Amino acid sequence: MNSSIATPSTCGLLEVSGLSKSFGGVKAVDGFSFDAKPGEIVGIIGPNGAGKTTVFNLVTGVYTPDSGSVRLDGVELSGWRQDVIAREGIGRTFQNIRLFKGLSVLENVMTASDPYAPYNFLSAILSMPAKRAADRQATGQAREYLDLVGLGGMEEARPESLPYGLQRKLELARALAIRPKVILLDEPAAGLNPSEVREFIDLVRRLHERFNFTIVFIEHRMEVVMNLSHKLFVLSFGKLLASGEPEVVRRNPAVIEAYIGDEE
Amino acid sequence: MLQNIFFGLSLGAVYSLIAVGFALVFNILKFSNFSHGGVMSFTAYAGYLAYIWIFDGKVTGVAMFVAVVLTAAVVGSLTAVGIERVGFRRLRSNQAPVIYYFISSITLGILLENIITIFASSNFYSYPVFFSSKNVDLLGTSFSVADFVTLLFSTAALGALLFVLYRTKLGLAVRTVSFDVNTATLMGIDPNRVVMATFALSGALGGISGVFLGMNYSLYPQLGQLVVKGFIASVIGGLGSITGAVIGALLLGIIEVGLIGLVGSGWMPACVFVIMLVFLLVRPRGIAGVIVQEKA
Amino acid sequence: MDYIYSILTLTGITMIGVMGTYMVTGLTGQFSFGQAAFMAVGGYVSAMLTLRFNLPFPVVVLAGSVAATLTGLLVGMPTIRLRRDYISLVTFGFGEAIISVLNNSAQLTGGAEGLVGIPKRVDLPLVAVSVVCCLFLVACYKNSKFGRQSLALRTDELAARSMGIDVNRMKLVTFLFASAITGYAGVLYAFYSQYLEPGYYNWTVSAEWLIIVFVGGINSLTGAMVSAVILTGLPELLRFASAWRILIYCIIVLLIINYRPNGIFGDWEISRLWKRRKAVQGGRA
Numbered sequence: 077m078n079s080s081i082a083t084p085s086t087c088g089l090l091e092v093s094g095l096s097k098s099f100g101g102v103k104a105v106d107g108f109s110f111d112a113k114p115g116e117i118v119g120i121i122g123p124n125g126a127g128k129t130t131v132f133n134l135v136t137g138v139y140t141p142d143s144g145s146v147r148l149d150g151v152e153l154s155g156w157r158q159d160v161i162a163r164e165g166i167g168r169t170f171q172n173i174r175l176f177k178g179l180s181v182l183e184n185v186m187t188a189s190d191p192y193a194p195y196n197f198l199s200a201i202l203s204m205p206a207k208r209a210a211d212r213q214a215t216g217q218a219r220e221y222l223d224l225v226g227l228g229g230m231e232e233a234r235p236e237s238l239p240y241g242l243q244r245k246l247e248l249a250r251a252l253a254i255r256p257k258v259i260l261l262d263e264p265a266a267g268l269n270p271s272e273v274r275e276f277i278d279l280v281r282r283l284h285e286r287f288n289f290t291i292v293f294i295e296h297r298m299e300v301v302m303n304l305s306h307k308l309f310v311l312s313f314g315k316l317l318a319s320g321e322p323e324v325v326r327r328n329p330a331v332i333e334a335y336i337g338d339e340e
Numbered sequence: 341m342l343q344n345i346f347f348g349l350s351l352g353a354v355y356s357l358i359a360v361g362f363a364l365v366f367n368i369l370k371f372s373n374f375s376h377g378g379v380m381s382f383t384a385y386a387g388y389l390a391y392i393w394i395f396d397g398k399v400t401g402v403a404m405f406v407a408v409v410l411t412a413a414v415v416g417s418l419t420a421v422g423i424e425r426v427g428f429r430r431l432r433s434n435q436a437p438v439i440y441y442f443i444s445s446i447t448l449g450i451l452l453e454n455i456i457t458i459f460a461s462s463n464f465y466s467y468p469v470f471f472s473s474k475n476v477d478l479l480g481t482s483f484s485v486a487d488f489v490t491l492l493f494s495t496a497a498l499g500a501l502l503f504v505l506y507r508t509k510l511g512l513a514v515r516t517v518s519f520d521v522n523t524a525t526l527m528g529i530d531p532n533r534v535v536m537a538t539f540a541l542s543g544a545l546g547g548i549s550g551v552f553l554g555m556n557y558s559l560y561p562q563l564g565q566l567v568v569k570g571f572i573a574s575v576i577g578g579l580g581s582i583t584g585a586v587i588g589a590l591l592l593g594i595i596e597v598g599l600i601g602l603v604g605s606g607w608m609p610a611c612v613f614v615i616m617l618v619f620l621l622v623r624p625r626g627i628a629g630v631i632v633q634e635k636a
Numbered sequence: 637m638d639y640i641y642s643i644l645t646l647t648g649i650t651m652i653g654v655m656g657t658y659m660v661t662g663l664t665g666q667f668s669f670g671q672a673a674f675m676a677v678g679g680y681v682s683a684m685l686t687l688r689f690n691l692p693f694p695v696v697v698l699a700g701s702v703a704a705t706l707t708g709l710l711v712g713m714p715t716i717r718l719r720r721d722y723i724s725l726v727t728f729g730f731g732e733a734i735i736s737v738l739n740n741s742a743q744l745t746g747g748a749e750g751l752v753g754i755p756k757r758v759d760l761p762l763v764a765v766s767v768v769c770c771l772f773l774v775a776c777y778k779n780s781k782f783g784r785q786s787l788a789l790r791t792d793e794l795a796a797r798s799m800g801i802d803v804n805r806m807k808l809v810t811f812l813f814a815s816a817i818t819g820y821a822g823v824l825y826a827f828y829s830q831y832l833e834p835g836y837y838n839w840t841v842s843a844e845w846l847i848i849v850f851v852g853g854i855n856s857l858t859g860a861m862v863s864a865v866i867l868t869g870l871p872e873l874l875r876f877a878s879a880w881r882i883l884i885y886c887i888i889v890l891l892i893i894n895y896r897p898n899g900i901f902g903d904w905e906i907s908r909l910w911k912r913r914k915a916v917q918g919g920r921a
Binding site for chain 2: 720733737739740889
């Protein structure tokens with residue numbers, strides 16, 4: 077098949093340093109730094125309530141950091157609006173799946189290309205040829221993303237009617253469709269059963285090979301963490317506890333005490 | 341001048357009763373409860389009927405006033421609890437999105453209004469005169485007794501509410517639930533009972549404000565639409581903040597009285613709208629400065 | 637016959653008004669309690685231009701819609717970035733403000749007595765054609781990038797932003813388009829009834845439109861239109877007293893909200909019928 081979804085020309089370099097955010101006196105994130113080199117898969121782990129999701133929310137502009145910087149390919153993004161940051165090339169998924177319930181599966185993915193769709197208000201309300209051509213192309217692309225994650229044939233379904241595992245995949249397809257340089261996955265394997273987890277790991281590998289984007293993910297499942305990540309950062313009480321290669325971090329006594337020791 | 345400020349304060353005091361009743365429910369369920377207007381209309385009529393059917397000839401003057409207000413407060417509580425049952429209980433168990441609460445509350449408000457229209461017709465009734473139209477002289481200016489009583493009674497009602505909220509177990513439960521429903525539930529608080537209690541408190545305030553509105557504007561089914569005054573006051577004060585609501589309401593009362601003097605009552609709504617728009621532009625979070633953010 | 641003719645015309649005009657509400661509520665999930673006020677702006681501006689300057693009808697139609705859109709800009713700009721509750725309040729306040737302005741500028745607008753002597757330029761065929769045209773425009777809008785982005789932000793603003801959607805801009809664009817359509821409904825009403833009075837544009841009219849949209853199902857334009865016909869045309873024909881009519885509305889809405897939250901039509905659209913047929917034909921070929 078002749079694919080119309082091009083691979084992004086550059087994969088992003090994400091550098092986060094000295095990130096801090098407090099909520100009413102509680103320091104949720106305290107001087108946290110991490111980086112992801114182009115094409116790298118980076119895991120962020122840490123006990124519950126360590127501030128991992130807050131880090132994602134700071135990077136994507138849901139919250140404005142109190143201090144610190146977020147740079148994508150050298151461009152400072154902190155303080156920018158959330159939608160602008162997304163258009164700069166940071167895509168994400170959410171811990172508690174957040175799909176657009178009013179839209180079909182296909183339309184969910186199409187929203188990614190809509191901010192760029194090359195037609196104006198007038199051609200939209202009159203359904204002019206330019207609009208129809210652009211929408212046809214967007215539909216085709218969205219279908220390809222759905223095929224990639226294995227949702228082909230479910231285009232017209234309602235997202236809320238999909239089983240949980242497929243909803244996760246749909247959210248991933250939707251994030252892919254914005255053609256991110258960096259993609260942030262917030263507990264992407266949460267709620268999946270063991271066979272789904274293995275399938276998910278393969279899927280991420282495949283997508284990574286194809287698009288070669290940078291991936292940062294938060295995860296509790298050690299299987300996912302050890303299989304996917306090139307590098308690990310451990311967050312505890314908002315602070316960086318350890319970082320480095322997965323095997324090394326895993327053996328770090330401080331980490332075992334704070335996190336892995338709890339689980340096993 | 342001083343007289344106008346006093347008049348504004350007394351108007352603001354009535355608004356603050358509305359605004360606080362409004363803010364109480366907002367605090368817990370995080371939506372703007374427009375059915376509060378229906379409660380106000382309903383109780384204003386209930387107070388009036390209690391006066392004609394029950395109390396007339398038995399008590400007079402201030403005692404009569406107190407009797408009518410208390411009746412209205414009780415009826416308001418019951419109505420609000422009933423509204424919660426019919427309009428919101430099922431939505432809560434379905435975990436419906438906020439817009440459904442909103443539309444449900446508007447619908448209930450309109451419903452109550454039309455029930456009144458059907459049974460009492462859309463005629464105006466005038467409320468009994470509880471107080472002589474005498475004026476009291478103080479500091480060289482004269483104040484009307486009615487304004488004075490309004491101010492006094494509203495303050496007392498708000499004081500009682502604050503006592504319940506901050507000095508009783510029930511109040512603690514209400515504050516806990518408004519902070520975080522899930523944690524409160526885990527701590528053994530029954531959210532249904534707390535929500536009911538909140539509606540009862542809010543309804544009691546609605547009942548008292550209904551009587552005051554009836555006294556000020558005479559009785560008609562759309563009386564409850566003055567609930568927007570409470571909404572405007574809440575916005576100025578900061579949605580969900582009780583203190584903010586009171587401050588916002590007092591400000592709104594003074595501004596309105598001032599505007600009537602300046603531009604006349606006809607233009608007043610347009611001016612209030614512009615002021616509100618400017619306020620939202622300058623300080624959208626309100627005076628109290630709490631902003632309710634969507635959870636990420 | 638005249639009676640039925642007039643009910644059909646007014647129902648058509650209501651349908652166009654409801655389209656505006658459908659966009660604001662159904663597409664972006666906001667509640668406008670001042671939608672009827674945009675109708676007032678459209679109606680009064682076009683009528684006054686005709687009475688004062690005797691401008692040709694197509695020009696005043698355009699002027700009425702543009703005026704409504706500009707008013708929408710004035711109201712929408714400061715509020716659209718705020719919590720949804722505020723837009724209801726501001727549109728409500730705006731509705732009251734418009735009525736108070738109309739009442740108090742008697743030399744210009746006829747004040748509370750109303751504006752009389754508007755020539756009759758609108759009849760049933762024109763309204764019918766207008767309904768079809770507006771429906772086409774709104775349906776195309778819903779089915780374009782604008783509609784998709786609006787629906788996305790309605791269910792989840794935060795997720796919509798994470799997809800790069802400029803939420804505030806999108807809300808404003810939809811709000812303005814709705815204002816224009818509602819303004820047009822106002823023009824139609826003015827030149828059909830030949831008489832305007834401020835009291836007609838009370839917030840209860842806006843609330844009624846909202847209820848109509850909800851009964852039909854906030855995800856379905858088809859539902860909104862069917863429910864507009866059923867809830868406005870039918871009671872008129874059966875000559876219900878208005879208080880009872882509204883009472884029944886309210887009970888229906890409460891039942892729907894509690895027991896069928898997606899409205900009667902859910903997210904079903906009539907366009908699916910031919911979409912499906914096309915898919916079947918495509919499958920065969």
